[in-house]
Amino acid sequence: MKAFLSCLFVFITLHVVAQPPHGIYWNKAGDAIFTVRDNNIIVTHFPDMQSSILVSAAELTPAGETQPLPVRNFFFSNDEKKLLIYTHSKKVWRYDTRGDYWILNLINKKITQIGKGKPASSLMFAKFSPDGNKVAYVSEHNIYVEDVNTNAIKALTTDGNQFLINGTFDWAYEEEFFCRDGFRWSPDGNKIAYWQINAKNTPNYLMINNTDSCYPFIKPVGYPIAGKAPSPFKIGVVEIASAKIRWMQIPTDPVLQSYVPRMEWSDNNELILQHLNRKQNISDILLCNIKTGQPKTIYHETDSAWIDILALWDEDYAYGGWEWLNNGKAFLWVSEKDGWRHLYSVSKDGKAETKITHGNFDVMGINAIDQKNGYIYFLASPFNATQKYLYRTKLDGTGNPERLSPQNQNGFHEYALSPAALFAEHIFSNHYTPYVREWIALPSHQGLDGNLVNAAIEKANPASSNVQFFQIKNRDGIEMDGWKVMPEHFDSTKKYPVVFYVYTEPWGQNVKDEYGIAYNFLYNGDMAKDGYIYISIDNRGTPVPKGREWRKCIYRKIGRLNISDQADAAKQILQLPYVDTSRIAVWGWSGGGSATQNLMFQYPNIYKTGIAIAGVASQFTYDNIYQERYMGLPQEDSADFKAGSPITYAKNLQGHLLLIHGTGDDNVHYQNMELLVNELVKDGKQFDMMSYPNRTHSISEGPGTREHLIHLYTRYLQQYCPPGPQVSLQYKR
Numbered sequence: 250m251k252a253f254l255s256c257l258f259v260f261i262t263l264h265v266v267a268q269p270p271h272g273i274y275w276n277k278a279g280d281a282i283f284t285v286r287d288n289n290i291i292v293t294h295f296p297d298m299q300s301s302i303l304v305s306a307a308e309l310t311p312a313g314e315t316q317p318l319p320v321r322n323f324f325f326s327n328d329e330k331k332l333l334i335y336t337h338s339k340k341v342w343r344y345d346t347r348g349d350y351w352i353l354n355l356i357n358k359k360i361t362q363i364g365k366g367k368p369a370s371s372l373m374f375a376k377f378s379p380d381g382n383k384v385a386y387v388s389e390h391n392i393y394v395e396d397v398n399t400n401a402i403k404a405l406t407t408d409g410n411q412f413l414i415n416g417t418f419d420w421a422y423e424e425e426f427f428c429r430d431g432f433r434w435s436p437d438g439n440k441i442a443y444w445q446i447n448a449k450n451t452p453n454y455l456m457i458n459n460t461d462s463c464y465p466f467i468k469p470v471g472y473p474i475a476g477k478a479p480s481p482f483k484i485g486v487v488e489i490a491s492a493k494i495r496w497m498q499i500p501t502d503p504v505l506q507s508y509v510p511r512m513e514w515s516d517n518n519e520l521i522l523q524h525l526n527r528k529q530n531i532s533d534i535l536l537c538n539i540k541t542g543q544p545k546t547i548y549h550e551t552d553s554a555w556i557d558i559l560a561l562w563d564e565d566y567a568y569g570g571w572e573w574l575n576n577g578k579a580f581l582w583v584s585e586k587d588g589w590r591h592l593y594s595v596s597k598d599g600k601a602e603t604k605i606t607h608g609n610f611d612v613m614g615i616n617a618i619d620q621k622n623g624y625i626y627f628l629a630s631p632f633n634a635t636q637k638y639l640y641r642t643k644l645d646g647t648g649n650p651e652r653l654s655p656q657n658q659n660g661f662h663e664y665a666l667s668p669a670a671l672f673a674e675h676i677f678s679n680h681y682t683p684y685v686r687e688w689i690a691l692p693s694h695q696g697l698d699g700n701l702v703n704a705a706i707e708k709a710n711p712a713s714s715n716v717q718f719f720q721i722k723n724r725d726g727i728e729m730d731g732w733k734v735m736p737e738h739f740d741s742t743k744k745y746p747v748v749f750y751v752y753t754e755p756w757g758q759n760v761k762d763e764y765g766i767a768y769n770f771l772y773n774g775d776m777a778k779d780g781y782i783y784i785s786i787d788n789r790g791t792p793v794p795k796g797r798e799w800r801k802c803i804y805r806k807i808g809r810l811n812i813s814d815q816a817d818a819a820k821q822i823l824q825l826p827y828v829d830t831s832r833i834a835v836w837g838w839s840g841g842g843s844a845t846q847n848l849m850f851q852y853p854n855i856y857k858t859g860i861a862i863a864g865v866a867s868q869f870t871y872d873n874i875y876q877e878r879y880m881g882l883p884q885e886d887s888a889d890f891k892a893g894s895p896i897t898y899a900k901n902l903q904g905h906l907l908l909i910h911g912t913g914d915d916n917v918h919y920q921n922m923e924l925l926v927n928e929l930v931k932d933g934k935q936f937d938m939m940s941y942p943n944r945t946h947s948i949s950e951g952p953g954t955r956e957h958l959i960h961l962y963t964r965y966l967q968q969y970c971p972p973g974p975q976v977s978l979q980y981k982r
Contacts, residue, residue, distance in 0.1 A: 250754060250840040250863050250875060250917060269458075269502065272835030273674065276329065279667035282674075285320045290332070295672045296697050297691060302714040304332065308358050318351060319524070325530035326381030328354050328886035331397070333377060333384065339370045342420065344913065346429055348865050350375040350386065352397060363395050364388060366402070373417060374430040380439040383489070385418040385441055388531035389812050392432055392443060394489055405441060405487045406494075406857045412449040412471075419448045419471055419480045421631045424916065425874035426510040427560040427567035437517045440539070441487050444512070448480040454914035456477070456917055460942045467708035470915050475869055475876035475890065476883040478506045484522065486539045497537040499524060499544055505882075508874070510558045515597065523558065523569060527752060529878045532556045534582075547599030550584060553879045559583060562590070562792060563614045572618060574644065580603075581614065581625075585797040592625065594644065611794035613637055616673075617666035621646065626691075627651075628662070633732055634793045635762040636679075637661050637717060639749065641670075653694050658702060675701045678764035681714035715765045715777050718760070721786065730760045730793070731786035731818065736974070737777050739827075743974035746832030747822060748776065748966065749856075750785040751848070754840035755803060755812040755879055758793050759785040771836075773963040780973035784822065805881050808868065810894025815844065816852045823855065834970040836962075839929070839946065840915060846906075847867065848926070853903035858970040860962060862909045863917050863946055866896045866925035872917060896925050900932040903968040907937045909958070911944030 251783040274283045281294045309317040314935045322335040331354055338348035348370045351931040353360045364372045364806045367388045375386035378394075378573040385394045390409030395402045409415040416432040423429050443665040453469035464639045473479050484497040497520065501507040506529040506660025520537040524544075550556060554753075572581035574594055587604075590611040594603040606612055610631035616639065619627035623644045637652040639662055641774065654662050660679025667673065670691050678684040678946035688703040697703070715735065735747055750769070752759050760766075769776055769785060776783050787793050789809045792804025803810050823830050837857045839844045849859040865871050868890040869883060876890075877883075881891045889899050910922040922940065929936050939961055944950050948958055 250756070251456055258462065262576065266473050273665055274323075274325070275667045276587070277668060279669045279671045283323070283325075283666075285323070286316050290320070290321055290323060294690070295667075298688065298697055301374070301473070304353060304355070308353065309334065309360065311360055311362070321345070321348060324376060325697070326377040328381055331377065331381050333375060334360075334746070336372050338676050341373075342423055342428075344429070345695055347371055347373045352384070360975070361400065361663060363397075363400065364402070365400065367393075373739055374432070376532075378434055379436060380438050380891075381436065383473065383655055390414050390417070392416040392441065392487070394441070394729075400935060403489075403492070405489070405492050406443075406445075407689055409817050412447070412868055414444075414446040414448060416443045417446075418444065419446050419451065420915065421479060421872050421874050421876055422446065422508075422510075425872065425878075426508070426558060428510060430568055433512065433514055433569070435514050435517055437533070439489055439517075440537075440878070441489065442512065442520055444485070444509070445483040445485055446480045448485070448677060450478075451480045451516035452477065454915070454920075456913055456915065456918070458913070458943055467915075472915075472918075473869060473873045473879070475787065477873055478504070479508065479527070479873055481506055482509050484509060484512060484520065484537070494545050495539060495542055496540045497539075497544060497782070499535065500536070503508055511531065511569070511571070513569065515571075515573075515587045524556075525556065527877065528881060529555045529874075532596075536597075538705055544663075544903055548582070550586065550593055552585070552801070554801035557585075572615070574618070574620065579605075585801075588797050590794075590797070592627065594646070605644060605646045606642055606650065607646070607648065609796070613975045615666070615792050616664055617670040618644070619670045624670065626666055626864065628664075628665075629817075632796055633659075633762070634795050635760050636760075637663070639664050639694075650875055651692075657696055657701070658706060659762070659773045664669065666974075674696070675702065677705075677764050678717040678762065678855055680718070680766060681711045682706055682709040689930065696771055713720060718762065721812045721818045721821060723789070729786050729814065729818060730937035731784060732760050734768055734777050734781075735781040735943075736780045736782060740974060741827050744829035745780060745782050746829055746834065746970050746972060747784060748783045748970065749819065749835040750783065750841070751815060751835055751837040752839075752841040753788055753791065753815060753837075753844040753845040754807060755800065756794055756840060758787055758791050760787045760793075771962040772966070775961050776972070779967075782828070785814060786818045789819075790814075805886075805889045806893070808843070808895070812844065816855060819852070819855050831857060832970045834860070836857040836862070836966075837864075838862040839864065842909075843895055847898065849904060849906055850901045853883060853901050857904040858906075858966065859904065860909070860965060863911065863948070864895065864908075864921065865913060865917050866921040866928075867894045870924070896928050899925060899928040899934065902929065902932075902936065903933045905937070905965075907939070907961075909939045909941070909948070909961070910950045911941045913947065913950075914946045916946040932951060 281838050284291050288306040293300040306317040318336040321338045323335040334351040351362050356569040371388045373387040381399050392405045406415040418428045448471045451471040451473050452473040456468045459465045485494045508525040515521040522535050524533045530552050532550045533546045535544040537544045551891040579594045579596045582595045592605040610629050612627050614628035624641045626641045628786045629640050640650040644648045655921050663676045675689045676686050685702045685705040688697040717733050719731050750979035760939045835845050835848050842861040845859045845861040847863050848856050912919045941948050
């Protein structure tokens with residue numbers, strides 16, 4: 250039920266530890282980057298910014314072929330003498346994480362395919378051994394290791410199938426914990442640690458394909474809904490030489506089960522991992538002895554709501570990683586135990602802990618650790634939750650955070666820092682300054698290619714943006730951030746329609762001071778020119794950097810607290826003399842679709858038109874990791890699930906509602922549409938609906954799909970919430 254966002258720009262900073270979707274790569278010295286341009290791999294040196302071709306397209310053309318390999322991604326061996334080329338990729342759920350791999354020897358320019366004999370585009374997460382002489386990968390649920398010099402392939406597991414998954418994960422782990430790459434080389438290259446997921450007892454959702462053949466066929470998706478036990482995990486360590494496997498003896502509840510969302514090597518003899526209970530409110534850091542398989546708890550934490558794993562708020566860690574400090578004697582950890590998200594240094598035995606960041610603010614992301622000079626670089630915004638800035642502070646916890654983002658650059662910043670934080674790619678925007686990309690030196694923040702951000706800010710005109718930020722309080726006096734776009738040629742003596750854009754759940758923040766934030770990607774036209782007031786508000790429970798209580802007060806209250814906060818704000822907005830209370834619309838996608846349904850049903854006197862896309866109508870149908878994290882276990886108190894589900898209030902519908910869903914949605918299943926339709930029909934409620942055959946949660950597949958959706962959305966909104974001032978017609982059924 251994660252937020253579906255229209256991104257005018259996508260920026261991802263990566264720790265290259267596995268198989269990220271894409272990104273830039275720094276050399277070990279941190280003074281050069283590698284990128285792909287016209288299928289050439291380019292090296293750019295800092296600080297002079299001089300570029301040259303490291304690997305040409307001709308060198309990426311296998312013998313007997315006329316075209317170079319299309320480079321989807323690439324990875325260096327530790328000695329930077331070999332290059333692993335990822336190509337011919339195919340999609341697995343969200344990302345194209347399976348494909349073919351080739352090795353290019355950068356010394357003799359020989360290029361060789363690995364995994365020959367395996368099905369085409371079946372290799373996943375291939376990576377060099379520490380010495381660069383082997384490559385390990387997953388194919389068809391088993392782990393293999395291949396000798397780089399001889400191309401001899403050895404199976405390290407042989408029992409894998411669609412129900413017993415070695416080295417990767419099931420749908421729920423991938424979607425909710427970002428776990429995709431499920432194996433790790435040991436530092437000495439003699440062993441591999443891996444996850445095994447046993448999905449044989451996980452029920453299947455059966456999605457029906459009615460269009461790709463004369464006879465419909467079923468596509469099963471292993472999907473544990475709220476209340477169902479997750480697929481059990483095992484952590485194994487396999488020796489490369491013998492293929493002998495030792496299983497770690499990690500305790501778990503035999504009925505409820507538990508989770509391991511993070512696992513890495515601490516040294517050649519031990520694994521370190523994070524173990525969560527089923528409710529995800531107890532976190533234990535375990536050290537596992539690989540010889541005995543016995544774990545030892547070194548760090549224990551509880552929360553009355555839930556504990557966020559690192560990748561939930563810092564995308565850099567979506568593919569693993571563990572930050573070791575002081576030559577492996579300590580590690581970096583994050584906790585909200587003092588009410589704010591702060592960084593801590595924890596000794597490897599768990600006996601000593603040092604708080605690194607201090608103050609009433611949340612750490613929003615971890616950028617780099619400069620152990621040589623004793624600094625950690627992170628993102629935060631202590632004074633404005635709609636913005637983001639780069640800070641650094643001392644690793645030993647002394648001193649105050651130092652803001653590195655220039656004081657004149659108010660808005661939203663992203664950074665990709667080099668090792669040792671010498672240089673960085675910097676990307677900036679705010680609501681009136683388009684995205685600008687520049688390269689900078691740190692910690693001075695001096696531009697290496699002309700101080701492009703400062704130039705863009707000087708050129709930008711704040712008056713050119715029609716986005717206005719505001720604050721509004723809920724019934725408890727708690728202030729919420731919002732943005733609004735007013736109609737062009739606004740006349741306060743006339744009345745205008747209001748369209749609310751919502752998400753409202755713990756996965757998405759709508760109100761950010763970045764360029765294009767108020768762009769409605771489904772409206773065919775210009776809402777301001779057409780005469781709409783367009784508004785979005787972040788209620789309590791959204792992942793806004795306002796502290797633990799802001800984010801976690803929604804525990805067990807999704808569908809109630811977030812909905813009442815939105816309604817509180819709407820009631821105040823409806824009191825404005827220029828708002829036409831008969832023309833109030835709301836729309837959202839995924840969790841926003843659920844919120845739209847709830848707002849239409851729970852507050853029918855406010856919201857007259859709703860467009861709900863891919864919404865969860867019943868919380869009982871969504872996956873266990875997400876729903877139980879924020880709502881608890883339904884078998885303990887199903888009343889909260891029922892009270893938060895739109896379907897419970899469907900009988901209250903009064904206005905115009907359009908339901909939109911893809912029948913091939915593996916995330917929020919089409920079942921939600923039909924359950925809600927049944928309830929509305931039972932209650933005699935008239936509504937509109939559109940099903941997109943075999944489209945997934947993004948409703949993007951197939952020719953003409955997005956254009957059709959845009960036209961449908963725009964036509965419905967204009968029909969039942971007409972734009973412009975002083976429309977006197979009342980649209981009733």
